[in-house]
Amino acid sequence: MPTEDNIWTAGLIVIGDEILSGRTQDANTAYLAKWLNVEGIALAGVEIVPDDMDRIVGAVNRARDAYDYVFTTGGIGPTHDDITVDAVARALDRRVVIHPEAERTLRSYYGNDITEARLRMARVPEGAELMPNPVSGAPGIRIDGRLFLMAGVPKITQGMLAGLQGQLEGGQPVVDRTVGAWTGETAVADVLVAVEREKPGIQIGSYPFWREGKVGSNFVIRGRDQAAVDDAADRLMTALREGGTEPVDGAI
Amino acid sequence: MPTEDNIWTAGLIVIGDEILSGRTQDANTAYLAKWLNVEGIALAGVEIVPDDMDRIVGAVNRARDAYDYVFTTGGIGPTHDDITVDAVARALDRRVVIHPEAERTLRSYYGNDITEARLRMARVPEGAELMPNPVSGAPGIRIDGRLFLMAGVPKITQGMLAGLQGQLEGGQPVVDRTVGAWTGETAVADVLVAVEREKPGIQIGSYPFWREGKVGSNFVIRGRDQAAVDDAADRLMTALREGGTEPVDGAI
Numbered sequence: 477m478p479t480e481d482n483i484w485t486a487g488l489i490v491i492g493d494e495i496l497s498g499r500t501q502d503a504n505t506a507y508l509a510k511w512l513n514v515e516g517i518a519l520a521g522v523e524i525v526p527d528d529m530d531r532i533v534g535a536v537n538r539a540r541d542a543y544d545y546v547f548t549t550g551g552i553g554p555t556h557d558d559i560t561v562d563a564v565a566r567a568l569d570r571r572v573v574i575h576p577e578a579e580r581t582l583r584s585y586y587g588n589d590i591t592e593a594r595l596r597m598a599r600v601p602e603g604a605e606l607m608p609n610p611v612s613g614a615p616g617i618r619i620d621g622r623l624f625l626m627a628g629v630p631k632i633t634q635g636m637l638a639g640l641q642g643q644l645e646g647g648q649p650v651v652d653r654t655v656g657a658w659t660g661e662t663a664v665a666d667v668l669v670a671v672e673r674e675k676p677g678i679q680i681g682s683y684p685f686w687r688e689g690k691v692g693s694n695f696v697i698r699g700r701d702q703a704a705v706d707d708a709a710d711r712l713m714t715a716l717r718e719g720g721t722e723p724v725d726g727a728i
Numbered sequence: 729m730p731t732e733d734n735i736w737t738a739g740l741i742v743i744g745d746e747i748l749s750g751r752t753q754d755a756n757t758a759y760l761a762k763w764l765n766v767e768g769i770a771l772a773g774v775e776i777v778p779d780d781m782d783r784i785v786g787a788v789n790r791a792r793d794a795y796d797y798v799f800t801t802g803g804i805g806p807t808h809d810d811i812t813v814d815a816v817a818r819a820l821d822r823r824v825v826i827h828p829e830a831e832r833t834l835r836s837y838y839g840n841d842i843t844e845a846r847l848r849m850a851r852v853p854e855g856a857e858l859m860p861n862p863v864s865g866a867p868g869i870r871i872d873g874r875l876f877l878m879a880g881v882p883k884i885t886q887g888m889l890a891g892l893q894g895q896l897e898g899g900q901p902v903v904d905r906t907v908g909a910w911t912g913e914t915a916v917a918d919v920l921v922a923v924e925r926e927k928p929g930i931q932i933g934s935y936p937f938w939r940e941g942k943v944g945s946n947f948v949i950r951g952r953d954q955a956a957v958d959d960a961a962d963r964l965m966t967a968l969r970e971g972g973t974e975p976v977d978g979a980i
Contacts, residue, residue: 498765682807
């Protein structure tokens with residue numbers, strides 16, 4: 477399943493009109509990305525789609541074809557616009573069934589306040605397992621060990637991910653190192669190209685900023701081999717020194 | 729170009745490894761969404777892709793087919809991983825050329841510090857116009873009046889959008905109204921369905937929260953017709969009252 481260089485990939489589908497209207501700032505992409513890094517999995521693409529059946533089905537099928545793992549956030553609540561379960565079931569060509577354990581959990585969580593709407597949250601695509609939700613009653617959904625339907629509320633999403641920690645097959649975790657310097661990124665553009673070319677598997681991102689009236693940049697070196705990352709960092713620091721700028725080992 | 733109900737749509741492509749690695753939290757999606765609302769254009773989809781030629785080309789072509797307008801953020805800086813111009817040129821099957829006005833702007837901005845890397849920022853797909861950049865030297869790029877290549881740094885993106893204000897053809901701006909209530913969204917799920925069904929063009933989002941040990945929800949009613957939005961808000965407030973909860977006109 478992973479690419480030739482043993483990099484496992486994941487895609488995220490963020491589902492919800494509230495993100496596309498600008499009402500809610502998505503926070504799950506950045507959190508999931510960092511969580512995946514630790515598991516040795518690269519977040520390789522994100523789609524943000526509205527609460528629309530065809531759009532969700534399309535995004536799920538594209539992501540299943542493209543990545544080892546697929547995560548979704550949003551649309552698994554109790555209301556009329558929560559259609560993620562139905563859309564994923566349609567994408568997988570499966571029926572939607574009630575998961576008995578989910579129903580028990582919801583009934584015990586809500587007690588006498590259980591309603592038909594709340595029981596909708598026990599619906600899953602046939603054959604699915606549950607992802608425990610340590611924050612509120614409604615569980616996440618896990619399908620075939622590679623498709624994960626999670627809540628949209630970040631605190632709940634993060635709780636569901638915590639329960640999944642260490643359970644996914646991945647490659648080497650990503651390591652990174654940051655080199656900072658009081659110079660613009662353009663000043664060392666050539667060096668960045670050269671180092672990336674010489675070091676396969678190493679990526680360098682440059683992040684210029686303006687602060688206290690001065691131009692600076694942080695250079696983030698990322699890879700899966702610590703020695704190669706350190707080597708690239710050394711080369712970059714040497715080049716910065718030769719250019720007349722004293723680098724900092726770490727972000728400025 | 730707009731859909732039958734006179735809704736103009738836009739797609740956004742967020743370009744950059746730094747977003748997918750979790751290092752940087754994307755802020756441009758929410759800002760662009762709100763900016764578009766005012767212009768009468770709906771942000772209808774977002775893709776986040778890495779600094780990868782094929783991935784950017786694919787996303788640009790999908791978005792051109794799907795939406796009236798296409799925006800990109802990121803990848804128009806001076807360094808080796810800034811390949812948005814090349815990718816968009818390839819998607820459009822155009823040459824990359826130097827835009828003389830962009831070159832003049834860059835030369836005057838950088839003065840004696842002009843370098844080959846910095847001059848890369850004058851490269852545009854053939855036939856493109858410039859989007860003024862009030863923050864730093866490098867302009868954004870506007871193609872055929874419907875494709876907009878903007879910077880990734882939010883302050884610069886926002887400056888480029890400010891220069892575009894009022895220039896895009898759109899439909900009716902979106903108006904919204906929020907009704908809050910100290911009840912869960914599940915309590916009024918049926919009412920939400922009924923109101924949406926009776927009022928075409930009206931969408932209601934429900935946003936539950938837990939605060940001070942209590943469950944509450946804000947309901948956001950959105951549409952392009954103020955009277956219809958107000959009407960839907962009234963119906964929802966009546967239903968909440970009938971259910972024994974006094975609603976608030978506005979967010980809690």
